[in-house]
Amino acid sequence: xxxxxxxxxxxxxxxxxxxxxxxxxxxxxxxxxxxxxxxxxxxxxxxxxxxxxxxxxxxxxxxxxxxxxxxxxxxxxxxxxxxxxxxxxxxxxxxxxxxxxxxxxxxxxxxxxxxxxxxxxxxxxxxxxxxxxxxxxxxxxxxxxxxxxxxxxxxxxxxxxxxxxxxxxxxxxxxxx
Amino acid sequence: xxxxxxxxxxxxxxxxxxxxxxxxxxxxxxxxxxxxxxxxxxxxxxxxxxxxxxxxxxxxxxxxxxxxxxxxxxxxxxxxxxxxxxxxxxxxxxxxxxxxxxxxxxxxxxxxxxxxxxxxxxxxxxxxxxxxxxxxxxxxxxxxxxxxxxxxxxxxxxxxxxxxxxxxxxxxxxxxxxxxxxxxxxxxxxxxxxxxxxxxxxxxxxxxxxxxxxxxxxxxxxxxxxxxxxxxxxxxxxxxxxxxxxxxxxxxxxxxxxxxxxxxxxxxxxxxxxxxxxxxxxxxxxxxxxxxxxxxxxxxxxxxxxxxxxxxxxxxxxxxxxxxxxxxxxxxxxxxxxxxxxxxxxxxxxxxxxxxxxxxxxxxxxxxxxxxxxxxxxxxxxxxxxxxxxxxxxxxxxxxxxxxxxxxxxxxxxxxxxxxxxxxxxxxxxxxxxxxxxxxxxxxxxxxxxxxxxxxxxxxxxxxxxxxxxxxxxxxxxxxxxxxxxxxxxxxxxxxxxxxxxxxxxxxxxxxxxxxxxxxxxxxxxxxxxxxxxxxxxxxxxxxxxxxxxxxxxxxxxxxxxxxxxxxxxxxxxxxxxxxxxxxxxxxxxxxxxxxxxxxxxxxxxxxxxxxxxxxxxxxxxxxxxxxxxxxxxxxxxxxxxxxxxxxxx
Numbered sequence: 105x106x107x108x109x110x111x112x113x114x115x116x117x118x119x120x121x122x123x124x125x126x127x128x129x130x131x132x133x134x135x136x137x138x139x140x141x142x143x144x145x146x147x148x149x150x151x152x153x154x155x156x157x158x159x160x161x162x163x164x165x166x167x168x169x170x171x172x173x174x175x176x177x178x179x180x181x182x183x184x185x186x187x188x189x190x191x192x193x194x195x196x197x198x199x200x201x202x203x204x205x206x207x208x209x210x211x212x213x214x215x216x217x218x219x220x221x222x223x224x225x226x227x228x229x230x231x232x233x234x235x236x237x238x239x240x241x242x243x244x245x246x247x248x249x250x251x252x253x254x255x256x257x258x259x260x261x262x263x264x265x266x267x268x269x270x271x272x273x274x275x276x277x278x279x280x281x
Numbered sequence: 282x283x284x285x286x287x288x289x290x291x292x293x294x295x296x297x298x299x300x301x302x303x304x305x306x307x308x309x310x311x312x313x314x315x316x317x318x319x320x321x322x323x324x325x326x327x328x329x330x331x332x333x334x335x336x337x338x339x340x341x342x343x344x345x346x347x348x349x350x351x352x353x354x355x356x357x358x359x360x361x362x363x364x365x366x367x368x369x370x371x372x373x374x375x376x377x378x379x380x381x382x383x384x385x386x387x388x389x390x391x392x393x394x395x396x397x398x399x400x401x402x403x404x405x406x407x408x409x410x411x412x413x414x415x416x417x418x419x420x421x422x423x424x425x426x427x428x429x430x431x432x433x434x435x436x437x438x439x440x441x442x443x444x445x446x447x448x449x450x451x452x453x454x455x456x457x458x459x460x461x462x463x464x465x466x467x468x469x470x471x472x473x474x475x476x477x478x479x480x481x482x483x484x485x486x487x488x489x490x491x492x493x494x495x496x497x498x499x500x501x502x503x504x505x506x507x508x509x510x511x512x513x514x515x516x517x518x519x520x521x522x523x524x525x526x527x528x529x530x531x532x533x534x535x536x537x538x539x540x541x542x543x544x545x546x547x548x549x550x551x552x553x554x555x556x557x558x559x560x561x562x563x564x565x566x567x568x569x570x571x572x573x574x575x576x577x578x579x580x581x582x583x584x585x586x587x588x589x590x591x592x593x594x595x596x597x598x599x600x601x602x603x604x605x606x607x608x609x610x611x612x613x614x615x616x617x618x619x620x621x622x623x624x625x626x627x628x629x630x631x632x633x634x635x636x637x638x639x640x641x642x643x644x645x646x647x648x649x650x651x652x653x654x655x656x657x658x659x660x661x662x663x664x665x666x667x668x669x670x671x672x673x674x675x676x677x678x679x680x681x682x683x684x685x686x687x688x689x690x691x692x693x694x695x696x697x698x699x700x701x702x703x704x705x706x707x708x709x710x711x712x713x714x715x716x717x718x719x720x721x722x723x724x725x726x727x728x729x730x731x732x733x734x735x736x737x738x739x740x741x742x743x744x745x746x747x748x749x750x751x752x753x754x755x756x757x758x759x760x761x762x763x764x765x766x767x768x769x770x771x772x773x774x775x776x777x778x779x780x781x782x783x784x785x786x787x788x789x790x791x792x793x794x795x796x797x798x799x800x801x802x803x804x805x806x807x808x809x810x811x812x813x814x815x816x817x818x819x820x821x822x823x824x825x826x827x828x829x830x831x832x833x834x835x836x837x838x839x840x841x842x843x844x845x846x847x848x849x850x851x852x853x854x855x856x857x858x859x860x861x862x863x864x865x866x867x868x869x870x871x872x873x874x875x876x877x878x879x880x881x882x883x884x885x886x887x888x889x890x891x892x893x894x895x896x897x898x899x900x901x902x903x904x905x906x907x908x909x910x911x912x913x914x915x916x917x918x919x920x921x922x923x924x925x926x927x928x929x930x931x
Contacts, residue, residue, distance in 0.1 A: 112607045116607055123572070
């Protein structure tokens with residue numbers, strides 16, 4: 105058997121190897137450049153208590169989650185029950201970021217669907233969202249004790265993502281000093 | 282009941298396919314005539330069963346049977362009947378069933394049209410097609426069953442994606458699949474020839490019309506897809522180098538190389554192993570295209586739902602089919618005898634250069650398409666490859682191909698005389714230089730690219746006309762001669778379209794209030810306002826634009842912004858005034874304050890020539906297939922082979 109006739113077969117196997125690896129990956133998932141960077145700072149009023157403000161500095165020393173939501177966002181309604189459940193289990197402080205919304209609409213949304221947040225920050229004009237690179241709602245950031253973003257969930261949190269990625273990561277981060 | 286019948290027919294078809302892929306191949310191998318004669322009836326039964334299956338699915342769509350999951354997801358009771366039927370291939374499961382239907386159809390056609398071929402050869406060809414069918418049928422049955430029930434049934438279906446509600450959906454996928462899947466016949470002939478060790482001129486002669494036929498369908502399918510994107514989807518362009526477009530274009534490039542290589546193998550007996558490799562390659566790329574589209578490994582404008590299980594299944598299928606074919610090739614090809622010798626400068630060598638260039642061009646498209654995946658697989662990050670890469674790599678590779686195309690038909694077999702060719706080609710060369718120098722200047726400005734484009738078009742067109750004129754003096758040429766030159770002339774027309782629309786199109790994004798005018802490409806557009814118009818399953822905001830040129834009124838254009846009832850996704854329907862020398866094109870953007878709209882207006886010179894060129898190429902293919910010489914010769918050579926076999930078996 106002459107070697108040159110094996111070249112097409114060899115090339116094909118290289119191709120198959122790449123395709124097999126490629127299958128395991130999601131081309132739509134764009135990694136956030138913010139991972140392992142300090143969470144951008146901001147100071148905005150809260151949704152429920154308009155006279156109080158919130159800043160990520162308040163959460164220093166805690167592992168916490170920032171969930172970007174909006175009353176106009178349909179996918180947020182999908183993940184909402186899961187957030188309510190998460191809040192009941194008291195695993196992690198959950199802060200909402202009400203993105204490009206009005207306060208009455210957000211309050212109505214929270215009263216109708218349940219309020220899973222320790223508090224919700226109000227980002228009516230979406231300025232904070234720009235700093236966080238939000239391009240679709242909902243998005244969820246996991247931030248560690250030093251104020252560094254460690255994970256970004258794009259789109260609604262699924263039970264699978266919660267179980268496989270988020271909860272183990274929270275456990276790990278809580279053990280860090 | 283009817284969906285179950287369809288499902289059952291498909292299961293039976295898979296059983297028949299399994300039978301078709303085993304007994305006839307074994308029979309041909311061991312010389313058992315009673316086994317190999319099963320091939321033809323099995324192929325016929327398989328086609329019948331798959332037809333029943335797809336008809337059952339079509340019936341479920343027609344009767345709005347929303348207890349079938351696939352129907353509920355892709356149809357709606359207010360969907361017009363035409364689209365309800367076309368929705369059969371509007372999603373993943375159904376389009377695979379269409380793929381299978383096409384494959385069974387081609388298999389059936391081979392079974393019907395091969396009565397004159399030697400029985401063992403027919404058995405092998407049909408057996409290979411049966412093997413491919415078995416794999417695809419298992420894929421459909423195990424991972425993508427279109428007949429799965431939805432219990433309890435829903436009252437109303439989710440509706441077909443509004444983007445697909447267009448006559449384009451009715452014709453584009455079936456034609457494209459006909460072409461894609463049609464290469465399976467050339468593939469099966471090649472594998473059968475490798476198995477039997479009979480890679481001869483007769484094999485090439487049998488393969489040629491089938492390959493050409495598949496190539497015609499693929500050409501038309503790609504053309505319709507491009508035309509659809511341009512006309513309906515309001516994308517404004519005619520080709521986007523999207524992974525799914527590339528997936529259909531790569532088999533076309535290899536198929537084109539195969540057509541020419543087969544001609545050499547038939548006439549001169551050369552390039553045998555190269556031709557076999559191309560035949561395997563064309564079909565492999567069709568399968569790869571199916572994988573890329575169906576597995577969701579690449580992001581594409583053709584966003585399909587992804588399911589990793591399906592991806593793994595089809596990758597395994599791909600590895601088995603292509604891997605075993607290439608292994609067979611590596612095993613058998615070294616034993617293939619060399620064909621007729623040819624000189625360093627001859628029609629054979631020039632065709633080989635063109636062939637290699639086409640393959641390299643295809644490889645560059647493949648690399649660009651898979652590059653994001655490769656980089657991601659190596660963990661080097663996420664990137665996307667866009668039109669700049671393809672234009673920078675693909676165009677320079679095609680320039681020598683087009684130059685060759687003008688000259689090679691004049692070259693003689695075995696050894697070509699450079700001086701003789703030059704004496705015939707100086708005329709076209711002068712025309713080419715004049716076309717490249719003058720036409721761009723007339724169109725409004727000479728640039729390197731438009732100059733080059735017009736030079737190539739002038740070269741091919743004049744050389745083709747000259748050759749036809751010369752041949753006519755010697756009497757009436759056969760129809761395949763006309764076919765070849767018509768197809769080559771189509772390339773010239775295509776190049777003109779691409780060059781002029783690329784070089785001289787104008788586009789404007791403007792804010793227009795009722796009564797406003799805008800001037801683009803010498804055409805005046807007057808915006809008359811927007812009205813609400815109801816459609817069968819949508820409501821549309823319909824704009825009215827009066828177009829005039831040099832004060833003379835032209836057509837009134839009505840672009841629409843549609844909102845479909847079942848989904849809130851708005852759809853843009855551009856309005857186009859087509860013309861031989863130019864299209865003008867209006868599409869509505871977003872409504873602004875006080876009755877004003879964001880409007881996009883295009884002027885596209887000679888854009889229709891792109892599709893006209895493709896049509897000419899396809900028509901050339903039809904003429905080549907229609908040549909009677911093939912059928913007669915096939916009959917005579919096959920008759921000899923058949924007597925040979927009969928003598929061997931008795």
